[in-house]
Amino acid sequence: MGFWRKYVFSIDHKVIGIQYAVTGLLFLSCGFCLMMLMRWQLAYPGQPIPFIGSWLGDTRAPGGIMLPDFYNQLGAMHGTIMVFLGVVPLAVGGFGNFVLPLQIGAVDMAFPKLNMISYWCLFVGGVIMLGSFFLPGGAAQSGWTSYAPLADIAPTGQTAWLFGMIFLITSSLLGSMNFIVTTIQLRAKGLTFFRLPFFVWAQFVTSFLLLLAFPPLEAAGVLQLMDRLAGTSFFLPTGLVVSGEILQVSGGGSPLLWQHLFWFLAHPEVYVLILPAMGIVAEIIANNTRKPLWGYRSMVYSVIVLGFLSFVVWAHHMFITGMGTVMSSFFQTTTMIMSIPSVILLSCLFISLYGASIRFNTPMLFALAFLPMFGIGGLTGLPLGLSAPDIALHDTYYVIGHFHYIVAPGTIFALFAGIYYWFPKATGRRMSEFLGKLHFWPSLIFMNGVFMPMFIQGFAGVSRRLADGGVTYSFAGNVTPLNRMMSWSAWGLALAQLPFIINFFMSMRSGVKVGNNPWHATTLEWQAPSPPPHGNFTQDIVVSHGPYEYSVPGQKEDFLPQNQPAEA
Amino acid sequence: MEIPYIVEPRQDTGLNNGKLGIWLFLASEVMLFGALFAAYIMMRVGGPTWPLGASILNVPMATLNTLVLITSSITMVMAWASLMRRNYSAYQLYMFATVGLGLVFLTVKYFEYGHKFHDGLYPSTSTFLAIYFTLTGLHMLHVIAGMVVITYFALAGRSMFRKNPQWLTNRVENTGLFWHFVDLVWIFLFPVLYLM
Amino acid sequence: MTNHAEAIDQHIRTYLLVFGSLIVLTLLTVGSWHFLHLPIGPHIAVALIIATIKATLVACFFMHLISERKLILAVLALTVVFFFVLLLLPVMTSLGDQVGH
The missing domain is CATH 1.10.287 (Helix Hairpins)
Structure with a gap:
């Protein structure tokens, strides 16, 4: 096999998984850089950006001072890149591809070529998104939600955003089909559905969300493209006034249609971001508490219910569109119902810790930090899910704080945990514990430094879309000084990632070599060699029991791999 | 290394991988067209007036196209039945007939579109025409995609047939599922756009 | 045969x-x-x-x-449920209008 076939256009699920993961990590850092630029503008509005300000060009930051338009581009693209090009490729594409076939004892994904195509669709989509910054008028600037009619009349960057999204959606659709077929068809002998590791369940439900929720956004994207390119008025109402003039279009469209179709995807998308993270955390907690997960079955049922309900709550993002009390009541009820399975999941993970003698290694630290961080994110979501308090909090920094607690110290911590946990499987070497802890503790502190003050600002009523952080608004006077603290925390957070980057590359070359099963884990991926060869397993896999048989009484070892029968 | 259940069904699910895969794909297609139909209803209910499709569009041509697509569905299913009987030449004939009927459909559509443009009716003219062009255009892309795949299996099928006839049969069945779905979408598009 | x-x-x-x-x-x-x-x-x-x-x-x-097979029917049943949820979009929007005004 030549170099290109083996490492670039590979059809091996492990190589594709690593491609996804590396791409995802690169885009995460890219989105993070956009955010750091924004944080300068928020902390020191109107002051020239140090060091790189002069490189940005006169159309973006004349004299190094950021224009509001450019701030909007950064905001829209930060959201898009983080969600669709950072977390999803890493959590679903990366971990899903690498771990899922190994955990079910399969030789590869069901459709290896399709797998390769879905990665390259993602790649093309990413290139289009990044390239759009260099178009005249810059990248998309109507927020990651691309609300119409604003997005309909935005500069060319929005068209690029839509084309990019169509590639990303195609990638996710092909990927999710592949995951579902693989999970159903390629499970090893004896691996029934209730013997699947929780991670596989989480990916399985996630794939269904992607499969059924993404097409409506694709349809919405097509409609918006028609609006922008063919002059239709799907989202343009009659008599729309732009810059003081009535727009010459046929009219009759509905801006609310875009919001409905967008949130029909984007709410399930939240669960696409969080469920794989939950899966990773569950694996690591079971492994490092040396106990079975508490309430495995109720967790599985919860994740299924969660997936199902996530399709009928989307309009809680639209309480202030004036949709009337009947619909508001309906959607706030479904939203409150949906918090029940979320709480069950989190409670099961917490209770799993009870009475355990916990191994505090780096993956476990990240997994443990996930629990309270996700808890904060979830609980602060409750006031937003109720239509009355949402009127005050909608579109303020409170919302930003809420969902960042879920995705940043929540999901991203879980993803770091996953990287530290499965790194030995992918490379045959372990990552440094010292550098790992040097990565973890500052990250935890700075994350909270960035996001906790957002709740305070939100309560004070600071809007999330102000290019100057609120300095021109008198009511925001008391809370704007917090911006500096948040910005310095963000830059500190960037520094805190250096140990991770050093650790990642150093351990790849000179980490401590490990055997097949360095964590003494029970799930099937640890029965393959590290790194696994093409085709994965060197022995036939027959599963004889559930996924978390830790500390089984009467056994010699404190772990019983899924394919090894218990000693009598 | 060989991936299991490509040809033979897995015992507990009774399915091969491709069959499950194509149905999942069709499920996502249902959601795609579902969203577009929702957009149609919203435009129609929200608009002050809505024209009767027949007053703008050409019903006889669309009726012809409906019959053409239905016929292409039966030739497609006959191609699969011929493979089940291991009759390759009949299979190839039916496949080419299906592609030919697809071409007829596209030609009729070409004249329909041309006529509209000639009359100065564009997607930007009205919301009705906007949704008409979007829905039929997207449907047309599906027809073209289906034709590409059918042509591929008609031309490259012989070596697959020699190597593993059952595999080719399965793949043609899955292609057929997609083709029938495209037909099924048109069955709804025709009354919704032209007759209501 | x-x-x-x-x-x-x-x-x-x-x-x-x-x-x-x-x-x-x-x-x-x-x-x-x-x-x-x-x-x-x-x-x-x-x-x-x-x-x-x-x-x-x-x-x-x-x-x-x-x-x-049952599995495929189950997948389709799930899809049909969400398909109808999608079709309810316009109804919900207009219902909102009536109650809101």
Whole structure:
């Protein structure tokens, strides 16, 4: 096999998984850089950006001072890149591809070529998104939600955003089909559905969300493209006034249609971001508490219910569109119902810790930090899910704080945990514990430094879309000084990632070599060699029991791999 | 290394991988067209007036196209039945007939579109025409995609047939599922756009 | 093997029957529009009912859903539920309008 076939256009699920993961990590850092630029503008509005300000060009930051338009581009693209090009490729594409076939004892994904195509669709989509910054008028600037009619009349960057999204959606659709077929068809002998590791369940439900929720956004994207390119008025109402003039279009469209179709995807998308993270955390907690997960079955049922309900709550993002009390009541009820399975999941993970003698290694630290961080994110979501308090909090920094607690110290911590946990499987070497802890503790502190003050600002009523952080608004006077603290925390957070980057590359070359099963884990991926060869397993896999048989009484070892029968 | 259940069904699910895969794909297609139909209803209910499709569009041509697509569905299913009987030449004939009927459909559509443009009716003219062009255009892309795949299996099928006839049969069945779905979408598009 | 061939012949007879019904139903739709001149409500109902019958025929026989495995039917049932949720979008928006004003 030549170099290109083996490492670039590979059809091996492990190589594709690593491609996804590396791409995802690169885009995460890219989105993070956009955010750091924004944080300068928020902390020191109107002051020239140090060091790189002069490189940005006169159309973006004349004299190094950021224009509001450019701030909007950064905001829209930060959201898009983080969600669709950072977390999803890493959590679903990366971990899903690498771990899922190994955990079910399969030789590869069901459709290896399709797998390769879905990665390259993602790649093309990413290139289009990044390239759009260099178009005249810059990248998309109507927020990651691309609300119409604003997005309909935005500069060319929005068209690029839509084309990019169509590639990303195609990638996710092909990927999710592949995951579902693989999970159903390629499970090893004896691996029934209730013997699947929780991670596989989480990916399985996630794939269904992607499969059924993404097409409506694709349809919405097509409609918006028609609006922008063919002059239709799907989202343009009659008599729309732009810059003081009535727009010459046929009219009759509905801006609310875009919001409905967008949130029909984007709410399930939240669960696409969080469920794989939950899966990773569950694996690591079971492994490092040396106990079975508490309430495995109720967790599985919860994740299924969660997936199902996530399709009928989307309009809680639209309480202030004036949709009337009947619909508001309906959607706030479904939203409150949906918090029940979320709480069950989190409670099961917490209770799993009870009475355990916990191994505090780096993956476990990240997994443990996930629990309270996700808890904060979830609980602060409750006031937003109720239509009355949402009127005050909608579109303020409170919302930003809420969902960042879920995705940043929540999901991203879980993803770091996953990287530290499965790194030995992918490379045959372990990552440094010292550098790992040097990565973890500052990250935890700075994350909270960035996001906790957002709740305070939100309560004070600071809007999330102000290019100057609120300095021109008198009511925001008391809370704007917090911006500096948040910005310095963000830059500190960037520094805190250096140990991770050093650790990642150093351990790849000179980490401590490990055997097949360095964590003494029970799930099937640890029965393959590290790194696994093409085709994965060197022995036939027959599963004889559930996924978390830790500390089984009467056994010699404190772990019983899924394919090894218990000693009598 | 060989991936299991490509040809033979897995015992507990009774399915091969491709069959499950194509149905999942069709499920996502249902959601795609579902969203577009929702957009149609919203435009129609929200608009002050809505024209009767027949007053703008050409019903006889669309009726012809409906019959053409239905016929292409039966030739497609006959191609699969011929493979089940291991009759390759009949299979190839039916496949080419299906592609030919697809071409007829596209030609009729070409004249329909041309006529509209000639009359100065564009997607930007009205919301009705906007949704008409979007829905039929997207449907047309599906027809073209289906034709590409059918042509591929008609031309490259012989070596697959020699190597593993059952595999080719399965793949043609899955292609057929997609083709029938495209037909099924048109069955709804025709009354919704032209007759209501 | 003869049984197998017979089964396929039986299949083909069914296909031709379905094909005939589809043609008839198409002509019926066009005919009802051309000759009956119903008021718009019943007219839409008739057209959609005929379309649904045709779609059911295609799905059941050409796409073999009538003898398909439970797993695929389950996937489709799930999809249909969410499909109807999607179709409810416009209803919800207009319902909101009525209550809101």
